Each structure stands twice: as structure tokens, then as C-alpha cells.
Amino acid sequence: MHLPLLPALLLSPLDALHALSTKYFSVFLSSDSPIYQPTAMGAADGNYLLGLGIADITGPVVETNMMGYASLGQTDTGLHMRQRVRAFLVADPDAPEERILFLNADIAMGDTGARRLILAELAEEFGNETYHEGNVAFVGTHQHSGVGGYLENLLPQLTALGLSNQSLSAIVSGSVLASRRAHASLAPGTLSLGRGFVKDGSRNRSPTAYLANPEEERAQYVDNGGDAGDQEWGMDVLRFGDGENERGFLSFFAVHGTSIYENNTLISGDNKGMAAYLYESSIEPGAMPGNQTYVAGFVQGAVGDTSPNTLGAFCESPGKPYDGLPCVANSSTCGERAQDCHGRGPAFASNSGDAGYGLGAGYGFASNVEIGKKQADAARAVLGGGMTSVKGSVRSVHVFVDMATHEFVLPNGTRVGTCPAAMGFSFAGGTTDGPGAFDFIQGDNKTSQNPFWEIVKDVITPDPSKEQVACQYPKPILLNTGYAHEPYEWSPGTVDVQLLRVGNFVMLIIPGELTTMAGRRIREAVRAELISSGVVGEDAQVVVAGPANTYGHYITTREEYSVQRYEGASTLYGPFTLEAYIDKYTSLVSFLGDVPPIGSPPSDEAPAEQLSKAISLQTSVKFDAAPIGKRFGQVVQDVVTTAPYRSGQSVFARFVGANPRNNLHLEGTFLSVDRLDSDSWTTVKSDSHPSTLYRWTRESTVLGTSTVNISWTIESDTAPGIYRIRYFGDSKPLIGSISEFVGSSSNFTVVVS
Numbered sequence: 001m002h003l004p005l006l007p008a009l010l011l012s013p014l015d016a017l018h019a020l021s022t023k024y025f026s027v028f029l030s031s032d033s034p035i036y037q038p039t040a041m042g043a044a045d046g047n048y049l050l051g052l053g054i055a056d057i058t059g060p061v062v063e064t065n066m067m068g069y070a071s072l073g074q075t076d077t078g079l080h081m082r083q084r085v086r087a088f089l090v091a092d093p094d095a096p097e098e099r100i101l102f103l104n105a106d107i108a109m110g111d112t113g114a115r116r117l118i119l120a121e122l123a124e125e126f127g128n129e130t131y132h133e134g135n136v137a138f139v140g141t142h143q144h145s146g147v148g149g150y151l152e153n154l155l156p157q158l159t160a161l162g163l164s165n166q167s168l169s170a171i172v173s174g175s176v177l178a179s180r181r182a183h184a185s186l187a188p189g190t191l192s193l194g195r196g197f198v199k200d201g202s203r204n205r206s207p208t209a210y211l212a213n214p215e216e217e218r219a220q221y222v223d224n225g226g227d228a229g230d231q232e233w234g235m236d237v238l239r240f241g242d243g244e245n246e247r248g249f250l251s252f253f254a255v256h257g258t259s260i261y262e263n264n265t266l267i268s269g270d271n272k273g274m275a276a277y278l279y280e281s282s283i284e285p286g287a288m289p290g291n292q293t294y295v296a297g298f299v300q301g302a303v304g305d306t307s308p309n310t311l312g313a314f315c316e317s318p319g320k321p322y323d324g325l326p327c328v329a330n331s332s333t334c335g336e337r338a339q340d341c342h343g344r345g346p347a348f349a350s351n352s353g354d355a356g357y358g359l360g361a362g363y364g365f366a367s368n369v370e371i372g373k374k375q376a377d378a379a380r381a382v383l384g385g386g387m388t389s390v391k392g393s394v395r396s397v398h399v400f401v402d403m404a405t406h407e408f409v410l411p412n413g414t415r416v417g418t419c420p421a422a423m424g425f426s427f428a429g430g431t432t433d434g435p436g437a438f439d440f441i442q443g444d445n446k447t448s449q450n451p452f453w454e455i456v457k458d459v460i461t462p463d464p465s466k467e468q469v470a471c472q473y474p475k476p477i478l479l480n481t482g483y484a485h486e487p488y489e490w491s492p493g494t495v496d497v498q499l500l501r502v503g504n505f506v507m508l509i510i511p512g513e514l515t516t517m518a519g520r521r522i523r524e525a526v527r528a529e530l531i532s533s534g535v536v537g538e539d540a541q542v543v544v545a546g547p548a549n550t551y552g553h554y555i556t557t558r559e560e561y562s563v564q565r566y567e568g569a570s571t572l573y574g575p576f577t578l579e580a581y582i583d584k585y586t587s588l589v590s591f592l593g594d595v596p597p598i599g600s601p602p603s604d605e606a607p608a609e610q611l612s613k614a615i616s617l618q619t620s621v622k623f624d625a626a627p628i629g630k631r632f633g634q635v636v637q638d639v640v641t642t643a644p645y646r647s648g649q650s651v652f653a654r655f656v657g658a659n660p661r662n663n664l665h666l667e668g669t670f671l672s673v674d675r676l677d678s679d680s681w682t683t684v685k686s687d688s689h690p691s692t693l694y695r696w697t698r699e700s701t702v703l704g705t706s707t708v709n710i711s712w713t714i715e716s717d718t719a720p721g722i723y724r725i726r727y728f729g730d731s732k733p734l735i736g737s738i739s740e741f742v743g744s745s746s747n748f749t750v751v752v753s
């Protein structure tokens with residue numbers, strides 16, 4: 001029996017009062033049972049405590065490598081939309097220490113180092129019995145247009161020139177802030193589940209590997225989406241609250257966050273960030289992005305072999321006979337080059353969205369809106385349709401698994417093991433979403449363009465031993481990262497295995513990118529175990545979420561592994577990687593039961609912290625200066641004042657700028673579009689509206705000068721009136737401290753077109 005006092009302390013004072021009063025109320029009601037656990041107010045009856053929160057995690061938007069494509073040339077130069085983290089908290093009112101905190105972060109992948117820092121801050125603030133390793137999931141949306149350099153391991157830092165502490169800190173502080181907001185908003189509510197469909201929402205980017213899976217198995221899924229079932233177009237939705245009290249949702253759908261191409265250098269949220277923006281702003285159109293109370297979570301699923309480039313992959317080989325033709329299917333090459341083969345999103349032909357920004361065609365922004373909109377529409381359809389209410393316990397379980405040396409028994413009784421991490425040759429070839437990312441690694445002895453690589457290549461991965469070659473077979477090893485520990489770990493050896501449960505809904509939090517078929521196998525294996533062990537009934541609904549917590553790269557089926565395309569080459573721990581995960585996740589199912597086993601499940605040791613050894617070659621901002629006779633924020637190219645603007649047009653102004661790394665403006669904005677209402681200005685757009693762009697240009701490193709170009713593409717529903725554009729900057733003098741300034745364009749007129 002729980003005394004309400006202790007759990008109540010974990011709540012905000014108001015919620016605690018509420019919890020106490022309802023608790024006592026239910027005690028009086030249940031007179032026939034002196035031990036009243038669970039009460040009529042508890043999770044068993046579908047009553048939960050729910051909390052939601054959102055926060056800004058946008059790191060430095062210039063002079064920092066972007067994360068996802070791992071392309072040295074993709075250094076950011078400005079901002080399209082801010083990155084956010086969305087926090088979803090569920091607790092059992094009967095036992096509020098039974099809670100789960102799901103962080104859906106608009107980043108490429110979760111990370112061990114970032115998660116460790118988040119957990120430490122949450123433990124300090126709320127106590128480690130409230131939020132801990134077990135019940136906090138740190139999930140990335142797998143977008144490829146965010147700020148990089150935040151990961152703890154060396155391999156994903158390669159193109160970022162090491163660690164960017166500013167990027168990492170923004171993610172950590174934002175994740176803690178969103179959690180704090182969710183915690184403070186805890187209030188009674190209900191949960192419901194539904195399932196929808198995102199037609200043409202993704203395409204398989206390695207269909208020839210998918211075909212290696214047994215025909216009988218593929219036959220079970222022919223109607224699930226994609227080409228003969230090589231994709232999952234189903235979307236699972238968990239709604240928080242209902243009716244007047246609907247507060248948000250978590251939706252699960254797999255599609256790579258690669259709608260925006262590798263040649264874009266503006267920080268953005270890709271298609272899941274766009275879906276969340278579209279949804280949240282449709283509920284609260286007047287609120288600034290990130291300042292809504294309704295929180296829409298678009299979570300990544302079994303993303304490994306999915307692509308948002310739904311038209312397929314084509315050769316961009318000007319002057320060659322195959323220019324514009326589909327790439328060679330099994331190798332994704334054009335004239336034997338991977339670099340020319342590019343996927344195309346649904347709006348490839350029109351590109352109107354891009355043209356509207358005045359950027360010139362072809363960065364994928366228009367397709368990004370399409371793929372984001374498909375997901376937002378699918379979620380809306382589920383939420384508006386029949387959903388079933390969720391009842392039952394809130395549970396979580398987490399262990400560390402040392403995947404370098406993990407031995408286990410296959411269902412057929414044979415003992416097998418995983419191997420220390422290694423990347424195969426096809427890893428360097430990249431994918432049709434972003435080809436040839438690591439081409440400098442395949443290196444002969446030429447000097448690469450990457451100074452970080454020049455430092456670490458000599459300590460590079462020792463030649464693989466005979467055992468490692470045999471263990472990883474048939475993967476030809478390019479980078480033997482599991483044996484590379486200097487100057488710090490290149491790849492994770494130990495990963496997080498975690499499961500969360502609310503009622504009949506179970507979330508497998510995956511430290512990597514499962515392919516479509518791998519996702520099905522693990523989901524079905526865990527579901528079967530949940531049912532056969534009596535933890536959940538026949539209505540068990542299981543989803544996967546990731547890449548989360550640790551980035552353990554890809555997870556293919558053994559058959560796909562044998563084909564060794566990019567996904568197989570990036571399956572770190574050898575051919576039995578997926579089977580090892582299936583074995584581990586199913587073995588933990590009993591800990592999700594209403595009456596879980598006493599104690600914690602056996603866990604390997606937590607991976608050693610790497611951040612203290614991190615190398616960083618990113619230099620700090622030296623100083624900013626305005627050109628002689630000018631001041632920071634002064635307009636150097638003004639808006640047009642002699643004629644009005646109409647919707648569809650782009651209005652822009654350029655200012656004397658300063659480095660935005662001086663102040664990230666977290667929870668704020670680098671710009672505003674203001675409208676004159678009677679005699680005062682109302683801000684109508686921030687830097688997070690997709691219709692605005694913030695672009696920074698370094699004019700002279702020696703003189704410390706730079707300019708900022710701010711543009712706004714006027715939406716069709718814009719009210720006519722007088723407007724202005726403002727720029728919020730911060731400059732760093734050679735000596736002294738950083739100071740803020742504001743620039744403003746002239747007033748301009750928008751008329752109805």
C-alpha cells in the first residue's frame with residue numbers, strides 16, 4: 001500500500017493537492033476493501049498523471065558541422081527552423097514513482113554522453129528515484145539537418161572536427177528544461193491508442209537487400225506499404241488526454257529524416273520537425289513555434305532502410321548518357337560512381353517551396369513539407385477517429401549490454417555471439433539519401449581535407465584479427481572500430497536496452513536503426529513473449545523507437561547482412577546483431593509485469609565516460625567588428641519601401657552582423673517579423689517559422705566583419721498592413737564582454753493580392 005505523502009512530494013504543489021484529495025475520496029468510496037490497491041483512480045482503471053513539455057535545443061547555427069550525412073562540407077550557415085525536444089511523461093496516480101519520461105529530440109540520434117548529462121541533472125533536481133537510467137528514454141528523430149558535434153564517440157565526430165560542447169550543452173539543457181516543464185504540468189488524464197496509415201510516406205532505399213529475406217516471411221507483409229511490403233506505412237498513435245483535455249500525442253512512423261538534402265546548410269528539423277510544427281501550429285495558430293501548450297510528438301520507428309525520397313533514386317551525371325535515368329538498382333551507382341546517385345522526394349519536380357525562399361531550386365525543402373504533411377495528416381486522422389482507451393500499469397526496464405562480447409543461445413539451441421564493432425566497405429559508399437559520406441576514409445595515402453582525420457588516422461583501427469574477420473563474416477572490414485580506443489572510443493561497445501510500458505502499449509527503445517524487416521521481427525518476438533508470459537493480453541501493441549540513448553548504428557536481418565549494402569555494412573556487431581537484441585529485449589519482458597520480479601535484471605557495466613577525453617578543433621569566436629562608419633545591426637540592404645509586397649513574394653533585408661555563436665538565443669529568436677497594430681508592434685513571425693530564413697555570411701575573418709540576411713516569404717493568409725523585420729544579434733569585442741544589439745528594417749507594406 002502506498003501512503004500518498006511520499007509520491008505527492010514528487011508532484012508540483014497543485015497536482016499534489018489534487019492527487020491527495022482524489023486519493024482520499026477513493027478511499028472512502030472503496031469501503032469494502034481495506035487495502036485499496038489499486039484504487040479506482042489508478043492506472044489499472046485507465047487513470048494516469050500526464051505531463052508534456054517542449055524546449056529549444058538548437059546549438060550553434062554557423063561554423064559547425066551538421067549531423068546526419070557526415071559530410072565535411074555540410075557546415076551550417078544559418079537557420080530554417082529551430083530544433084526542439086518534446087517531453088512526454090506518464091505516471092501512475094496510485095504509485096507515481098512508476099513513471100516514464102519519453103524525450104523525443106529533434107536530433108539525428110540519441111547519445112550516451114548526452115543522456116548521462118541529462119540524467120545527472122534530472123537526478124540532482126528531482127532525485128534519482130524519480131528520473132533515472134530505467135525510466136528516461138532519450139530518442140532522436142533521426143533528422144539530418146541539425147547541429148552536429150554532440151556525440152560522445154569518435155566516429156560520428158569525424159566530420160564535426162571533434163566535439164562541439166556548445167551543441168551538446170544546448171541539447172542537454174533543453175532536454176532538462178522540457179522535462180522540467182512536463183514534470184510541472186503533471187495532471188490527471190487518460191491515454192488512448194490508435195493506428196493509421198501514411199500512404200506513400202516512405203520508400204525502401206535498399207530493396208535488393210530486403211529481397212534477401214525469406215519469401216514466406218515477405219509474403220506476410222505484402223500489404224503493409226512500399227513495394228510489395230518492403231516498407232511499413234502504419235502509424236501508431238498514443239494520445240495524451242481526451243476531449244477538451246487533449247494535450248498532445250506520440251506517433252510512431254518510420255521514414256528517414258533526409259528530405260532536406262546534404263547541400264543545404266540551414267539548420268532545420270527535417271520532415272518530423274516539420275510535421276510537429278504543422279500539427280502544433282494548426283492547434284494553436286497564434287502561438288510562436290515552440291511556445292504552444294499542445295505537444296505533437298513524431299517519433300522515428302524502424303528507420304534503417306527507409307527513405308523519404310519516394311520517387312526513387314536517379315543519376316545526376318551531367319553530360320553522361322545515363323543522366324536523369326534511375327541508378328543501377330543493386331549498387332545504387334551511376335557509371336560506377338555512388339556520388340551521382342540521388343533520391344528524389346515527392347516535390348522534386350516543382351521545388352516551388354525552395355524557389356519561394358529565393359534560394360534557387362533543389363535543397364529538398366518542398367519535399368520536406370510534403371513528407372511532414374503526410375505524417376501530420378495521418379496523425380490527425382487517427383486522433384479524429386475511433387481510439388481505444390489504455391488501462392494498466394506504467395513500467396520501465398533498462399540494462400546495459402556489452403555488444404562486443406555478448407553470447408547467447410539462438411531459439412534453435414545453438415550458442416552464438418556478437419563481435420566487437422566494425423564498419424564494412426559499403427559504409428563509406430553512403431546511401432542514395434546522401435552518397436559517399438566517408439569517401440576520405442577509403443583513403444589511399446593522400447592527405448584528406450579533414451584536419452581531425454589527419455590527427456586520428458595514425459591511431460586508426462588496428463588490422464582485424466582472424467577471429468574478428470571470421471566473426472564479422474561476410475562483412476569486409478573497412479574500419480575495425482571496436483578495437484580502436486584511442487584517443488577515445490570510436491564506436492560504442494556497450495549499448496542501452498530499454499522497454500517502456502503503459503497498459504497494453506509497449507515501446508522498445510532501440511540503440512540504433514532497425515531495418516523494416518528487423519523491426520518486424522523484434523516487435524513480433526517481444527509481442528509474443530508479452531502475451532505468452534501473461535504480462536499483456538492479446539491486445540498488446542508494440543512499437544520501436546530510435547535511434548535512442550546510444551548510437552549503435554544499423555541493425556539488419558541476417559539475410560540483409562549477407563548482402564552488405566550500406567545498412568548491412570553499418571551493422572556493427574556482426575551477423576547475429578539482431579538476434580542478440582531480440583534475445584535481450586524478450587528476456588526483459590517479465591520486468592514489465594504488474595508484479596515484476598524482485599530486484600533489477602542483470603546488467604553489464606555502464607560504458608565509460610568519453611567526454612573528458614574529447615578533442616575539439618572548432619575554434620571559438622575571435623571577435624566581431626562592424627565596418628568603419630557602420631554599427632552592428634545597421635541595414636546594408638533594405639526592404640522595398642516604394643511598392644507594396646504581396647503574398648508569395650519574399651521580402652528580405654541585410655544587416656551588419658555578428659557571429660550567432662556568441663549567443664544561441666535558446667527559447668528566443670534571431671529575428672522577428674512585426675506588424676503595426678494601431679500604434680504598437682506585434683511580433684507575428686520568429687526564426688522558427690518555416691517562412692523565415694536567417695543566413696549569416698562571414699565577410700572578413702581578418703576584420704571580423706559579417707552580414708546577416710533575413711528573409712520572409714509572405715504567406716497567403718497574411719493580414720495586409722505595415723510590417724518590419726528585426727534582427728537580434730550579439731557581438732564580441734576583441735577585449736571585453738559580449739553585448740546584444742537590435743537592427744530593424746524600414747517599414748514596408750503588405751497588401752492583399
Ligand SMILES: *[C@@H]1O[C@H](CO)[C@@H](O)[C@H](O)[C@H]1NC(C)=O
Nearest residue numbers: 127128129130131132133134
Ligand atoms: C540513486 O543514488 C544512490 C546513491 O548514489 C544509489 O545507491 C541508487 O542506486 C540510485 N538509484 C537509482 C534508481 O539510480
Ligand SMILES: *[C@@H]1O[C@H](CO)[C@@H](O)[C@H](O)[C@H]1NC(C)=O
Nearest residue numbers: 164165166168169611612614
Ligand atoms: C561544456 O559546457 C558546459 C556548459 O556550458 C560547461 O559546464 C562544461 O564545462 C563545458 N565542457 C567543456 C569540456 O568545455
Ligand SMILES: *[C@@H]1O[C@H](CO)[C@@H](O)[C@H](O)[C@H]1NC(C)=O
Nearest residue numbers: 287288289290291292667668
Ligand atoms: C509564450 O506564451 C505565453 C503564454 O501563452 C506568453 O505569455 C509569452 O509571451 C509567449 N512567448 C512568446 C515568445 O511568444
Ligand SMILES: *[C@@H]1O[C@H](CO)[C@@H](O)[C@H](O)[C@H]1NC(C)=O
Nearest residue numbers: 208328329330331332563564
Ligand atoms: C548487380 O547486378 C549485376 C547484374 O545482375 C551483377 O552483375 C552485379 O554483380 C551486381 N552487383 C552487386 C554489387 O551486387
Ligand SMILES: *[C@@H]1O[C@H](CO)[C@@H](O)[C@H](O)[C@H]1NC(C)=O
Nearest residue numbers: 357358359650652709710711
Ligand atoms: C538575401 O535573401 C534574399 C531572399 O532569399 C535573396 O534573394 C538575396 O539574394 C539574398 N542576398 C544576399 C546578399 O545574400
Ligand SMILES: *[C@@H]1O[C@H](CO)[C@@H](O)[C@H](O)[C@H]1NC(C)=O
Nearest residue numbers: 261263316342360361362363
Ligand atoms: C542539391 O542536391 C540535390 C540532390 O543531389 C540536387 O538535385 C540539387 O540540384 C542540389 N541543389 C543545388 C542548389 O545544388
Ligand SMILES: *[C@@H]1O[C@H](CO)[C@@H](O)[C@H](O)[C@H]1NC(C)=O
Nearest residue numbers: 410411412413414415416558
Ligand atoms: C541454428 O541456427 C544457426 C544460424 O542459422 C545455424 O548456424 C545453426 O547450425 C543452427 N543450429 C541447429 C542445431 O540447427
Ligand SMILES: *[C@@H]1O[C@H](CO)[C@@H](O)[C@H](O)[C@H]1NC(C)=O
Nearest residue numbers: 440441442443444445446447
Ligand atoms: C600507403 O603507403 C604505404 C607505404 O608507402 C604502402 O605500403 C601502402 O600500400 C599504401 N597504401 C595505399 C592504399 O596506397
Ligand SMILES: *[C@@H]1O[C@H](CO)[C@@H](O)[C@H](O)[C@H]1NC(C)=O
Nearest residue numbers: 676679680722724745746747
Ligand atoms: C515605422 O512606423 C512607426 C510607427 O508608425 C514609426 O514610428 C517609425 O518611425 C517608422 N519607421 C520608419 C523607418 O519609417
